[in-house]
Amino acid sequence: MKLTLKIWRQKNAADKGGFATYTADQVSKDMSFLEMLDVLNDQLTEKGEDPVHFDHDCREGICGMCSLYINGKPHGPQQTTTCQLHMRSFSDGETITIEPWRAKAFPVVKDLVVNRSAFDRIIQAGGYVSVNTGGVPDANEIPIPKTIADLAMDAAQCIGCGACVAACKNASAMLFTSAKVSQLALLPQGQVERKTRAEKMVAQMDAEGFGACTNTGACEAECPKGISITNIARMNREYFSAVVSSENV
């Protein structure tokens, strides 16, 4: 396969940035998208040009490090992470446009690399159960209905990649935040701090500059892990019931 690549190049956070066009030939259908970029980068290096910087690590769809906005979609045409996207999803002669995540709360660091530490700060605001190591009850002390445990697991699968934010016209982080709020609201272990958690995490989300949710469902459609927007509905309920009966903040 031969492809034309239009890639966003930006030297650093202060640089204005712009598209550069490259040609990738000898692309095999079995290559992953990132392997295609690896090959391009080796060619650029041999020519003495700066390779394209992009985030990636596990390359098996679980660490959430890879990003890329490909042809107008986060993680490209398949509902998967970019590292699990293979070139068989593209056709010979195609032009592919590659951009970083675009969101005020995810500033570009270089080329296709963005800073997603806002997500870490949302978790730090309350995405945990406050238990210290040791001194906890036996694991089977509190039975949890399988259906509830399964729902909690559905929400807990979020990999924190930020595709939901990139997909949203408002750059809202509701899907990410609600996945953690839901997981812990569903489980008995999360009950004690249920109200504070919803209030604090939502407050942090707003403080980071993420936009509001207008229920377009774009986040769910693009989430590589299939996190459902019913989590957003659950978080809204959690949040409203917390603020009307707030014992905190």
Place this chain on the structure above:
Amino acid sequence: MILDSKIPAGPLAEKWTKHKFSSKLVNPANKRKYDVIVVGTGLAGASAAASLAELGYNVKAFCFQDSPRRAHSIAAQGGINAAKNYQNDGDSIYRLFYDTIKGGDYRAREANVYRLAEVSVKIIDQCVAQGVPFAREYGGLLANRSFGGAQVSRTFYARGQTGQQLLLGAYSALSRQVANGKVKLFPRTEMMDVVVIDGQAKGIVTRNLITGAVETHAAHAVLLCTGGYGNVFFLSTNAMGSNVTAAWRAHKRGAFFANPCFTQIHPTCIPVSGDHQSKLTLMSESLRNDGRVWVPATVEIAEKLRKGQIKANDIKEDDRDYFLERKYPSFGNLVPRDVASRNAKYVCDEGRGVNETGEAVFLDFRDAIKRDTRKIIEQKYGNLFDMYKQITGEDPYENPMMIYPAVHYTMGGLWVDYNLMTTVPGLYALGEANFSEHGANRLGASALMQGLADGYFVIPYTVGDYLAQLAPTKVDENHPEFARAKEEVKQGIERLLKINGSKPVDYFHKRLGKIMWDKCGMARTEIGLKEAKADIQALKKEFWSNVKVMGTNEELNQTLEKANRVADFLELGELMVDDALNRNESCGGHFREEYQTPDGEALRDDENFAYVAAWKYLGEGQDEELVKEELVFENVKLTQRSYK
């Protein structure tokens, strides 16, 4: 030098309890006067950082990823072992201890392994309390499965993403301490060196990966939780960024490196598809509970298959060789990883491999789907099947999966004593970065157990014992050793940037990987290893004269990061070869073709090799010195492993 493992005296089952009691304690009001550095935020690092901060120590946590949640523990699929005996099937702490010692082919310390089994039960309690959504039965209690070579069901799991859920649990505990101000996080920061003052670790040198700034950090103790070195093989199931740099630089500062040749080849990975391949993807070995491993019975049928003249489903039952079930009737498809891997290699070497490259065997779910229905199989392995389809374009519900062994885990690592301290006082190694619990082979679902055991339940006691002996005064960062170490790091970076050769970093990494895989991989020989040593030395020379690193230090520079790591892999590779050459026996993941039973099984030499091979760095280009720690077995009888 004699290595003191500091194993407490007394009966096996009482050692840890006694040791905890005899450890010194730091007064609660004094804990805030001690600083601890934790490098790496995987299961071991995140759990250690969180637990130490909860106790009151000031923690600085470092990771090279953009968030601590991305450490490679996240990719562990199958599960975590614990001797809970919730299934009433005969499990116990002693049995988990025994299985782990035996599975490791008697090359691990009894006392460490027993402690691991002992604290395993508390890990599950801790994770559940954090809100980790483990799989449950309809009655609401925790579900278990049998996993990789165990004859009891002791593995706890969260679908096929157990590592993810455990890491997110530890990450949440860590995040809570960041919010409390007890942990300061340094993401996108790579450790470049350890600062050793008067023989004690007192800090580290780091590089900020965004700005390139080389900085120093002082502390009373340094914990390396930096994972394994499987990427020395270039292709492995490790993340692209997984590296040996932190451990290797510590090694060069005096920490002994133990059993480097003990690497684990995982039997169930997706086969290589071409030269562009950047990593290999593991399919959890839980799949071996229901999948049956086979190849065609004859070379002729295999050839037809490879040429595309027939399909797997066309091959009749009589023409299929379920080689694991045939050779190991009692364990069948559930034999330990090294045995399963080696047998896959043998049938492929015979010419019975099933994909175009001839390096793949089938893992077939046809019978399981017939027995349990597709729905049940979907529930158990849905995400793994999806992943397989995503990568290969083939549907494993219709056609059998193809798998082949790949490098997955490294049992070797920094030598540590019972307290997890390296040979440099104040410098600790936890999780995969140390060598201690898995001997020559790690059992499935034991890595998560060890990472969390070290971080949650061992280090909070042992590091306290060390700190209690130090004065509660700040470590002076103005000591000239800090400046010196920083300067050396800067010079090393400059040296790489100045080479300006003609080949990209991956060119060298791929060649190193091929040498290691061919000559220091699944089967090793004296001749091959000697060749490998010469090959690596030549490659190292070429690297330092012809590598091309673009850009500068003062920016995000992924090529420079990689070059730094590959430079260390080149040195480690040579030590692995030396270690494999020295160990004239076969055990676990180390298989020397000269040493095998008539059946082709690993032949140990307990009389001469029941020791830990710890290597001492002597200087650039010099062969390292071997220091032996004899292994003493007081409780288990050493037997030939048999899974027949």
